[in-house]
Amino acid sequence: MGINVLFFGSLTDATAVAALNNVAAGDTAALQELLHQQYPALRTAKYFIAVNQQMIRENTTLKTGDVVALMPPFSGG
Amino acid sequence: MKEKKLRNIFTEGPIPAQKIADDVQHHSGKNDIGAHSIFLGQVRADAKDGGTVTAIEYTAYIEMALEKMALIRENLFAKYPLTCMHVHHSLGTVAVGEICLFVFVSAAHRKAAIDACEELVEQIKQELPIWGKEIVSEQLSYWKENK
Incomplete structure (x- = not known):
């Protein structure tokens, strides 16, 4: 178990995936660096x-099972 | 995690124009309503480098959007004397000329309905985690930016 990461909108152009599972990171800064x-x-x-x-x-600070979403500026409507 | 039933706002594809008439009809029995304010968002054929927008493809962080919508709803009901409020937003592909957002606010009197409807539309655009991708062609698209 680790952190679950979700990518939305234009960020998926950079990652080519919508989600990552079981990422090991102790806090959001470490996760961002990774x-x-x-x-x-x-x-x-x-x-x-x-x-x-x-x-x-x-x-x-992140703990096992947390869901971290990276979201570009919203553009609904 | 607290368990609560969240009201869905998402519809796959465009919102049929007929739904707007049907929803108005469904409120005819609510005799305390004196005013409906409706906002409809329609997909526009914006000119882009390399062509014209033919459709918008919507995606959302659905769980978070519904949580956020519940808060927006609660705050507007606390601020204005409203009878009811309905929001429908498209997901997936909506072609130019089709409806992608239907906001329907009802109250006893017009001022509350109009003011709350306007505020609600602004909050939907600014605060809900929804993204639109403007499709020009199979090869060309642009991520939409809200002004």
């Missing part, structure tokens, strides 16, 4: 982060 190494195009992308559907602004 993802930026794996998908360099994410480095320059603008996105928000939600942990278990709550938007976060600062580095947040």
Whole structure:
């Protein structure tokens, strides 16, 4: 078990996948660093982060089973 | 995790124009309503580099969008004297000229219905995790940006 990561909108152009399972990361900053190494195009992308559907602004501790969503600016309607 | 029933807002594909008439008809028995305010979003054929938009493909973080929508709904009911509020947003492909968003707010009087409807549409666009991909052709698309 680890962290589940979801990618949305334009970010899926950078990752080519919609989700990653069982990612090992202790907090959101470490997770971002890991993802930026794996998908360099994410480095320059603008996105928000939600942990278990709550938007976060600062580095947040993660535990097994958490769902982290990377979301570009919304464009519904 | 708290368990609660979340009201769905998503419809696969376009929202049929007939649904709007049907929903108005369904409210005829609610005798405390004096005003309906309706907003309809339609897919526009924007000019892009390399062609014109032919459709928008919508995706969403559905669970989060429904949670957020429930909060928006609760806040608007607390702020305005409303009778009811219905939101329908498309997922998947919606062609130019078709309806992708149907917002229907009802109240005893027009001012609450109109103000709440406007605020609701703004919040849907700004706060719900939904993304539109503007399709020009099979080879060319652009991620939509809300102004």
